[in-house]
Amino acid sequence: SPAIDHALQALPEDTAAATRAVLHDVFGYSAFRGPQAEIVTHVADGGDCLVLMPTGGGKSLCYQIPALLRPGVGIVVSPLISLMKDQVDALLANGVNAACYNSALGAAEARQVLARLHAGELDLLYVSPERLLSNGFADRLQQVELALFAIDEAHCVSQWGHDFRPEYIQLGRLRQDFPGVPVMALTATAEKQTRRDILERLNLDQPLQIRASFDRPNIRYSLLDKKQPAEQLRRFLDGRKDEAGIVYALSRKRVEQIAGRLQEDGYRAAAYHAGLDAETRRSVQERFLRDDLQLVVATVAFGMGIDKPNVRFVVHYDLPRNIESYYQETGRAGRDGLPAEALLLFGYGDIALARGLIEKGGNPEQNRIEIQKLNAMAAFAETGTCRRRALLGYFGEKLEEDCGNCDTCLDPPERYDATEDARKALSCVFRVGQRFGIGHVVDVLRGAKTERLLGLGHDKLSTWGIGKDINSDHWSH
Numbered sequence: 001s002p003a004i005d006h007a008l009q010a011l012p013e014d015t016a017a018a019t020r021a022v023l024h025d026v027f028g029y030s031a032f033r034g035p036q037a038e039i040v041t042h043v044a045d046g047g048d049c050l051v052l053m054p055t056g057g058g059k060s061l062c063y064q065i066p067a068l069l070r071p072g073v074g075i076v077v078s079p080l081i082s083l084m085k086d087q088v089d090a091l092l093a094n095g096v097n098a099a100c101y102n103s104a105l106g107a108a109e110a111r112q113v114l115a116r117l118h119a120g121e122l123d124l125l126y127v128s129p130e131r132l133l134s135n136g137f138a139d140r141l142q143q144v145e146l147a148l149f150a151i152d153e154a155h156c157v158s159q160w161g162h163d164f165r166p167e168y169i170q171l172g173r174l175r176q177d178f179p180g181v182p183v184m185a186l187t188a189t190a191e192k193q194t195r196r197d198i199l200e201r202l203n204l205d206q207p208l209q210i211r212a213s214f215d216r217p218n219i220r221y222s223l224l225d226k227k228q229p230a231e232q233l234r235r236f237l238d239g240r241k242d243e244a245g246i247v248y249a250l251s252r253k254r255v256e257q258i259a260g261r262l263q264e265d266g267y268r269a270a271a272y273h274a275g276l277d278a279e280t281r282r283s284v285q286e287r288f289l290r291d292d293l294q295l296v297v298a299t300v301a302f303g304m305g306i307d308k309p310n311v312r313f314v315v316h317y318d319l320p321r322n323i324e325s326y327y328q329e330t331g332r333a334g335r336d337g338l339p340a341e342a343l344l345l346f347g348y349g350d351i352a353l354a355r356g357l358i359e360k361g362g363n364p365e366q367n368r369i370e371i372q373k374l375n376a377m378a379a380f381a382e383t384g385t386c387r388r389r390a391l392l393g394y395f396g397e398k399l400e401e402d403c404g405n406c407d408t409c410l411d412p413p414e415r416y417d418a419t420e421d422a423r424k425a426l427s428c429v430f431r432v433g434q435r436f437g438i439g440h441v442v443d444v445l446r447g448a449k450t451e452r453l454l455g456l457g458h459d460k461l462s463t464w465g466i467g468k469d470i471n472s473d474h475w476s477h
């Protein structure tokens, strides 16, 4: 567009100054955020880069600006087709020549995009990994001038990432096949193993490695022992009548139930899950964005690419399967920087449930990784110290001081010397042969006479009834 052309023609020689000019003239922002300036300058000068930034941190500009500054078209690889369209629309609104090329396109449209690619008319082209790797397309790219490759959601290349996509592995070819074209990897998953996999598999060449802080200080993390969760949710929502929020639950059935109950209670709430047709899902998403809906009850399917600034809270009705998902989902709260809340209802039953689901998976190696991640999630839930410390620590970031804005900071758990109780519990676990779950062990400790217990002869054990003085809730806890 003329506006862009004008901005790009009058660019200063100095790269850093040029990036600021584009930031201002094209995107209308006055200053870079966090490490954006360093990234943008490095890539504009032709270097590879690995960017770790939390959701909402501003990754898009990191490739959009160098793509505009460098001659040729910037190729953005993203697995999220619905997100592509939003990004392209936003770019078009800023006068940038952007398009997408994916399976959602009709044949005529696809041809037109390719024609524009060959004519050198595009600044940015968003492509799904499948399309990019198809032979025809890779050949085409050899014939046009390329500004850069940006691989979004780069954690998909790693089995350690929470969203492994086998087709991503092949993106490692880009580095050799397109020498001289900078390759960027971007992700909101910063955990160490994933990071290592990204670097290795994408073959980045001496990349600048940048990690922005993952802290979201305006989000208050808290946790409740899950007991009558419907009631707990009701109480939580009571004080938040007009605030927008998302409630995550593990199964479609549960999502429907919760949404139904909230509607009966008079809330403008709707269910969202992958079992609903595309039209319904789109409508829920739109009504939520417009504030016609106050609450969305959803499975993990909801929220990819949602950029709603005023989500005031995110409730996890069930335990998420890993910290990555938990962090990404809670990160959808408070994008406007105003106070927001993340509430997790945590019950031990959920761990067993999640473990069962994971063990149903066919790939033992994958199951092992997922169990390890589930254990980390459970450890986070059980922590008696600052939640934010635990959370950021998981992503390799050290917080100097306790945050003062999480449940354990604000209301520290009571402590007592539990050595004797721990001895009793461990001894009992051993006496029952280390084969029983919490419920049974507590029954034995409490000296219960359930049919099962008597049948097993566990009333004869030396640990039967040694913990009568403590109630079962306390033992379970």
Ligand code: ADP
Pocket (backbone or CB within 6 Å): 029, 030, 031, 032, 033, 036, 053, 054, 055, 056, 057, 058, 059, 060, 061, 307
């Ligand atoms: P991510 O892809 O990391 O989740 P986005 O790139 O979508 O994040 O950016 C999140 C929001 O922050 C967007 O609304 C974007 O316009 C805004 N943003 C990014 N960088 C800046 C900046 N330097 N100044 C102001 N707003 C910015």
Ligand code: ZN
Pocket (backbone or CB within 6 Å): 385, 386, 387, 388, 389, 402, 403, 404, 405, 406, 407, 408, 409
């Ligand atoms: Zn804290």
